Amino acid sequence: MMRRLLLASAAPVGAFALTLVISSITLWAFGSNPFSAYGDMLSHAAKLETQVDILNRATPLYLSAVAAAIGFRMNLFNIGVEGQYLFAFLIAAQVGSMLALPQLLHIPLIMITAMAVGGAYAGIAGILKVTRGVNEVISTIMLNAIAISGVIAWLQQRWQADQAQFTSTTLGTNPIDESGLFPHINGLLEIFTRDIAQGKELTGLLLVAIAVGLGYHFLLTRMRFGFDLRASGLNPFAARAGGIPPKRMVVAAMFLSGAIAGLIGMVELADTAKFPPDPIKGLGFAGIAVALLGRNNPFAMVLSALLFAFLDISAGILQNTEAATKEIVNIMQGIVLLAAVIAYGVSKRVQEREEARFTAEALAETEPSGVTS
Amino acid sequence: MSAVIELTGITKRFPGVVANDEVNLTVERGEIHAICGENGAGKSTLMKILYGMQQADEGTMKVDGEVVTFNSPNDAIDAGIGMVHQHFMLADQLTVLENVVLGAEPVRVGGAIDFKEAKAHLAEVGADYGLTIDPDDMVETLEVGERQRVEIIKVLYRGAQILILDEPTAVLVPQEVEALFDNMRELKAGGATILFIDHKLDEVLEISDSITILRQGKTVATLKNDGVTAHDLAELMVGSELPSPETGESTVTDHVALSVRDVTVVDDDGRSVIENINLTIHKGEILGIAGVEGNGQAELVDAIIGTAAISHGIVELLGTDITSMSVRKRRESGIAYVPEDRHHEGLMLQAPLWENAALGHQTQKPYGSKWFMNRDGARAQTELIREQFDVRTPNIDVAAHALSGGNQQKLIIGRELTSDPSLLLAAHPTRGIDVGAQAAVWEQIRDARAAGLATLLISADLDELIGLSDTIVVMLRGRMVARLAPSDVTPRDLGAYMTGAASQDEPNHDQRRVVQ
Incomplete structure (x- = not known):
């Protein structure tokens, strides 16, 4: 038992160690002192306001990772989370700004809109795959381009707040009323600490992300759809022979993945109250990395989202303290991914061999070998 | 003539199964030597060992009289042995020449590929063995038979004198088979030795000089191809001992569990893979389907479980039309399915x-x-x-x-x-498992039959078919060619129907106990 636990933790620990070594060499090669850089990163991470920043960053990263993981679980590569969340963000912001409703209706309506738009946009890739055989990697990448450089760019201009300034796109959409904004949860922080978060606000979407994570876990382990999803990923042929409709699963998984992707932009929306002229981009792609590092596991992805958020936030800190260039953070994110992929590959082989050996041994003990002397 | 390959006592075990059990094989220089046997008889394993893809647990291999050990195909290639796999390994977007030299490129000083030299060498190989193909053709434009020729040339280009062809005719249409055989004769005339796997007996008899037959991992016989008949080979392949599994008393009832009427399934190219199949299975009945692999048995099962679309005809389970039901609905209505490859579709x-x-x-x-x-x-x-x-x-x-x-x-x-379940579809339920597990599976199927289960049994093990089935149907080229009672049929008879050496008129009309 101990041995199995050790084996399971060997991969992440090994990946982490490898990352530290390579990052240190890189830092040293660029003339920085790796220890002072790590020191700065850690000492800031010990401060409450940095922790709030990390959580605010980890929230959309985690949602994005779950969105990607739903597809990965059945070998569907939804590379289009990026386009899906930005598109959903824009439409939800616009719809929200056109309505005046009580808070209890306004917020859910905006979120449902975002999920429906994200889901439908991802669903296009699913439908293309099952009807025309278009590989989802290609179609989602193309749909990203269509959404970001096409539809969003156009609608952003049409829907900008002040039509008089038609020439600029600096305004964003009309602001949403207070009733449509997901409340911050600094109150929760005060339960844990008396420190003030220095004007930082902890996003309420953190609770949504936790609920999504639990829901994802429940879906995979307790629900028939989750079983079908995993079976389709583990062996699509056995799944089909087992009565799981492959086409319907592809469309459903893409829709669900896109719907979760739709929630990513809600974190920023709660802050800005509108689709800003320059929204945070790249969360969709980062989510793929987070899911990869967390092996699509709902709990491991929490840790990997926190790690990526920590590194993201550290970039700004390193720039301020001038201990190292901020790009080292991107290098570290890259290395940790590569190291993890290698370490997981190795540990999977070792585990499989161990399991076969364990089974053979357990059987040898319980059964007479048939040889008597 | 001297033995160019001599394998003695080759044994290869996999968990739970012995794939090769003290196999002996002697191949003379310059001959075409066929390896025959049922699926799972150990032909492929033996060839993989000879080509260095797998290592034997026991036994010795001699090439040209010298004892050799191959740790990888590279060792085999160095010893002059080349293999053409059933599934081609060609890059579609490259030319014939590029494919042939891939991995064995002649390099000029500075690292550039010497295509001139490559082309000259290719032409030389082609002339030596009488194989012609335009080196500048794009592989994607080639027919299947031509692609196979490219694979053969690829092997010869690397200096192989001994060729292993793994079921070379399986992917070819009859005209292409003729062309392949002409090529094989040319190769032989050029001094090459050819070993090939095949289980179509008429083809084996047409082209080979010698034939080695494997059954259940053991060498049964090596024969010279003179005066041997397809019947003889079939009997050697399937064995003619008394059937070991027995069903005992008939439990067949009058209640129809499965009724397949006039069912046709077409493949992606629109060719029918099964045509106008009519079957009735009653409760408590085991209907066995005999046939050489690839004659429509798998497609029939797919049509009943619902993973293949039926283009024509009706499937009824307990009187309910299930022709357009989803796989899940069919399973919920009581169809159980044991797939032929447990790793592919089962687990x-x-x-x-x-x-x-x-x-x-x-x-x-x-x-x-x-x-x-x-x-x-x-x-x-x-x-x-x-x-x-x-x-x-x-x-x-x-x-x-x-x-x-x-x-x-x-x-x-x-x-x-x-x-x-009310119907069991069992495709090769005992393939690749040890004798003990085999007996257990037979026992379970028999018990279920006694409890009133209707079973469609597909098996390459003719003893198993004869021993378990209440009725046997033979399929050839997607059609039913015979309907037989297991009590008065021998594996030898079955083999004759399976290979087309014997035939029955209108087996569809010989439906006993038809309840409409």
Whole structure:
């Protein structure tokens, strides 16, 4: 038992160690002192306001990772989370700004809109795959381009707040009323600490992300759809022979993945109250990395989202303290991914061999070998 | 003539099964030598050992009289042995020449590929062996037969004198087979030795000089091809001992469980893979289907379970038309399915046993319902299967890959039979498992038959077919060619029908006990 636990933790620990070594060499090669850089990163991470920043960053990263993981679980590569969340963000912001409703209706309506738009946009890739055989990697990448450089760019201009300034796109959409904004949860922080978060606000979407994570876990382990999803990923042929409709699963998984992707932009929306002229981009792609590092596991992805958020936030800190260039953070994110992929590959082989050996041994003990002397 | 290849006492074990059991093989220089045998007889394993893809546990290999050990195909290539796989390994977007030199490029000073030299060498090889092909053709424009020729040239280009062809005719249409045989004769005239795997007996008799027959991992005989008939070969391939599995008393009832009427299935190219099949299986009846692999048996099963679209005809289960039902609906209405390849369609190898037991039944009690899985119910049911079907495993949480083939198969048989089915589709239920597990599977199928289960049994093991079935149907080229009673048929007769050496008129009209 101990041995199995050790084996399971060997991969992440090994990946982490490898990352530290390579990052240190890189830092040293660029003339920085790796220890002072790590020191700065850690000492800031010990401060409450940095922790709030990390959580605010980890929230959309985690949602994005779950969105990607739903597809990965059945070998569907939804590379289009990026386009899906930005598109959903824009439409939800616009719809929200056109309505005046009580808070209890306004917020859910905006979120449902975002999920429906994200889901439908991802669903296009699913439908293309099952009807025309278009590989989802290609179609989602193309749909990203269509959404970001096409539809969003156009609608952003049409829907900008002040039509008089038609020439600029600096305004964003009309602001949403207070009733449509997901409340911050600094109150929760005060339960844990008396420190003030220095004007930082902890996003309420953190609770949504936790609920999504639990829901994802429940879906995979307790629900028939989750079983079908995993079976389709583990062996699509056995799944089909087992009565799981492959086409319907592809469309459903893409829709669900896109719907979760739709929630990513809600974190920023709660802050800005509108689709800003320059929204945070790249969360969709980062989510793929987070899911990869967390092996699509709902709990491991929490840790990997926190790690990526920590590194993201550290970039700004390193720039301020001038201990190292901020790009080292991107290098570290890259290395940790590569190291993890290698370490997981190795540990999977070792585990499989161990399991076969364990089974053979357990059987040898319980059964007479048939040889008597 | 001297022996160019001499294999003695080759033994290769896989978990739970002996693939090669003291196999001996002697091949003379310059001959065409066929290796025949049923699927699972160990032909492919033997060829993989000879080509260095797998290592024998015991036995010695001699090439040109010298003892050799091959740790990889590279060693085999160095010894002058080349293999052409059944599935081609060519890059479509490259030319014939580029494909041929890929991995063995002549390099000029500075690292550039010397295409001139390559072309000259290719032309030389072509002239030596009488193989012609335009080196500048794009591979994607070539026909299947031409691609195969490219594969052969690829091997010759690397200096092989001994060629192994793995079921070379399986992918070819008859005219292409003729062309291949002409090429093989040219190769032989050029001094090459050819070993090839085939189980179409007429082809073997047409082209080979010698024939070695394997059965259940053992060498049965090596014969010179003179005066041998397809009947002789069939008998050697399937063995003619008394059938070991026996069903005893007939339990066939008058209630029709499955009725297949006029069913036709076409492949992607629009060619029919099964044509106008008519079958009736009653409760308590085992209907066996005999046929050389690839004659439509798999497609018939696919049509009944619902993974292949039926282009024409009707399938009825217990009087209900299921022709347009989904696989899941069919399974829920009582069709159990033991697929021919447990790793391909039967199991999720990385998942624990209890999840594997649920697969195919996850919408039904005790495994789950429309929305939710019932973990406790599924686990309890898996424990039950483990006990009743003697699945040897330390617990039900180990991943399926850790089990031996026989135990994996018992798990599949268990999950299908405990689901209270009214029809069992069993494709090669005892393939690749050891004798003990085989007997257990027979026992389970017999018990289910006595309890009133209707079974469609496909098997390459003719003793198993004759021993278990109440009725035997022979399929050839997607059609039913014979309907026989197992009590008065021998493996030799079956072999004759399977290879087209014998035929029955209108077997479809010989439906006994037809209830309409």
